[in-house]
Amino acid sequence: MKKVLFILTFISLISVGTIDLNGQCNPDNFANACIPKLASGFNFLKSYKVDGEGGAKDKVEYSYVFTKGTQYMINLCANGAATDGIVVTLFDSGRNKVATSKINGQFITAIAYPCNATGIYYIQYTFDGSAGKCGGSALGFKR
Amino acid sequence: MRLVAIGFMALLIAACGSSKKPDEKAFLESLDSAKTGPTIDEEVISSILQQIPSPLEISVLLKESGTKYNAGILNTSENLSKYNSNYKKALNLGVYGTDLGYTNIYEQNQDGLKYLTSIKSLADGLNIGQFFDIETIGRLATNSKNLDSLLLITTQNFNSINHYLQTQSRANLSVLLLIGGWVEAMQITCQVAAKDIKNKELQEKIGEQKIILEQIVLLLSFYKDDANMASLLKDMEELKGAFDKINITYTYKESTMEIVDGVAVIKDNSTTTINITEQDVEAIRTLTNSIRNKIIS
Numbered sequence: 001m002k003k004v005l006f007i008l009t010f011i012s013l014i015s016v017g018t019i020d021l022n023g024q025c026n027p028d029n030f031a032n033a034c035i036p037k038l039a040s041g042f043n044f045l046k047s048y049k050v051d052g053e054g055g056a057k058d059k060v061e062y063s064y065v066f067t068k069g070t071q072y073m074i075n076l077c078a079n080g081a082a083t084d085g086i087v088v089t090l091f092d093s094g095r096n097k098v099a100t101s102k103i104n105g106q107f108i109t110a111i112a113y114p115c116n117a118t119g120i121y122y123i124q125y126t127f128d129g130s131a132g133k134c135g136g137s138a139l140g141f142k143r
Numbered sequence: 144m145r146l147v148a149i150g151f152m153a154l155l156i157a158a159c160g161s162s163k164k165p166d167e168k169a170f171l172e173s174l175d176s177a178k179t180g181p182t183i184d185e186e187v188i189s190s191i192l193q194q195i196p197s198p199l200e201i202s203v204l205l206k207e208s209g210t211k212y213n214a215g216i217l218n219t220s221e222n223l224s225k226y227n228s229n230y231k232k233a234l235n236l237g238v239y240g241t242d243l244g245y246t247n248i249y250e251q252n253q254d255g256l257k258y259l260t261s262i263k264s265l266a267d268g269l270n271i272g273q274f275f276d277i278e279t280i281g282r283l284a285t286n287s288k289n290l291d292s293l294l295l296i297t298t299q300n301f302n303s304i305n306h307y308l309q310t311q312s313r314a315n316l317s318v319l320l321l322i323g324g325w326v327e328a329m330q331i332t333c334q335v336a337a338k339d340i341k342n343k344e345l346q347e348k349i350g351e352q353k354i355i356l357e358q359i360v361l362l363l364s365f366y367k368d369d370a371n372m373a374s375l376l377k378d379m380e381e382l383k384g385a386f387d388k389i390n391i392t393y394t395y396k397e398s399t400m401e402i403v404d405g406v407a408v409i410k411d412n413s414t415t416t417i418n419i420t421e422q423d424v425e426a427i428r429t430l431t432n433s434i435r436n437k438i439i440s
Contacts, residue, residue: 035295035299039406043199043203043291043294043295043298044294044295044298044299045196045197045199045298046193046302047302062190062193063190063193063194064193064194064196065194065195065196065354065355065358066196067196067200067348067351068347068351068415069204069344070200070204073406090409092393092395092413093393094393094395096395096397096413098398098409098411098413099398099400099407099409100400100407101407103400103402103407106402108402108405108406108407109405109406110405110406110407111406111407111409112403112406112407112408112409113409113411114409114410114411115411116411116412116413116414116415117393117394117395117411117413117414117415118351118354118391118415118417119354119393119415120194120354120358141197141200141203142203143203143204143207
């Protein structure tokens with residue numbers, strides 16, 4: 001009976017996991033897991049799936065209009081506590097780099113961006129030595 | 144052992160079957176607007192749609208700046224019976240979504256519940272009601288301590304609706320929903336600005352909507368073969384004409400970063416300057432009011 005319970009628990013954990021037994025990425029779970037990890041005071045806006053499709057994609061990109069006077073937070077979730085080599089980089093509409101989550105070789109799990117210039121911004125996710133190439137992210141805002 | 148295994152299989156089957164599959168046929172048959180598909184890849188449309196900021200940002204700005212709650216500037220939930228076509232339902236689902244967000248931010252739960260009922264009705268009419276968890280939202284709305292959860296779940300519900308519509312190749316409804324929401328947020332901002340004509344921050348907030356309106360006009364242009372969409376596009380182009388007088392200057396300067404408590408905190412050194420006059424605001428307010436009246440009537 002103990003064995004059965006162990007197997008059921010194990011299978012349940014896999015079913016709510018994010019990379020299944022076939023190595024398929026399930027970024028929805030990572031994206032949803034990221035929402036409650038937004039820092040206190042931030043209102044949830046969007047969740048983003050980061051699926052490198054097993055290496056077929058070297059980047060995943062979204063865009064959003066950020067507005068002056070608003071502070072945004074973008075966080076990252078992947079297998080384990082760290083970001084599994086997933087890096088988020090923010091570019092302005094002219095493709096100038098505004099922010100990145102890889103600083104001095106360190107992978108940071110969240111970016112806080114107090115926007116000073118309204119415009120379309122590109123939120124780009126890349127894989128830097130990532131094992132799973134699979135994760136999720138959430139965007140929040142506060143004034 | 145066998146019983147446990149059977150029980151587990153049953154659980155798995157139940158879990159697989161629990162994702163609410165809407166009646167696709169009824170959904171497709173219910174569409175009476177924009178039956179002609181766009182002439183552009185749906186992925187392009189989705190990528191533009193996802194850029195449009197949440198109307199919640201405007202409501203938070205108004206509350207934080209000390210603006211008092213004013214139910215009179217919202218679309219009354221009693222207008223619900225006027226919305227019989229899917230075109231009107233989708234637009235006003237967006238309008239009521241913005242109004243619900245506004246009441247939530249100001250913790251006006253009784254008003255919020257009225258909008259919630261109207262939203263559920265419109266969503267059901269478009270066969271997307273399954274994405275609106277009215278019971279949970281209604282329960283959360285009865286206690287102001289649940290504000291964060293309330294905002295989270297309503298945002299998630301609207302995101303799910305938009306995502307679903309886009310995956311079902313029915314992004315036209317998603318476009319209308321977002322436009323309805325944006326026009327209502329514009330209307331709210333313009334009404335507040337009209338009573339506080341010297342408020343520079345509000346004027347700039349209105350001016351920067353030029354960037355979003357350009358995306359909206361682009362989106363609508365993909366559907367101009369549909370009579371309703373073409374009419375809305377004409378109105379939006381007229382509004383864009385008023386916005387064309389506003390000059391937005393962007394200056395890029397490399398940002399700096401520091402790590403604080405495990406978070407990369409950016410110091411944005413870039414700036415935008417928005418040149419907008421009181422006359423511009425008045426022209427935009429008048430046109431927005433006219434478009435909004437067409438939408439809600």
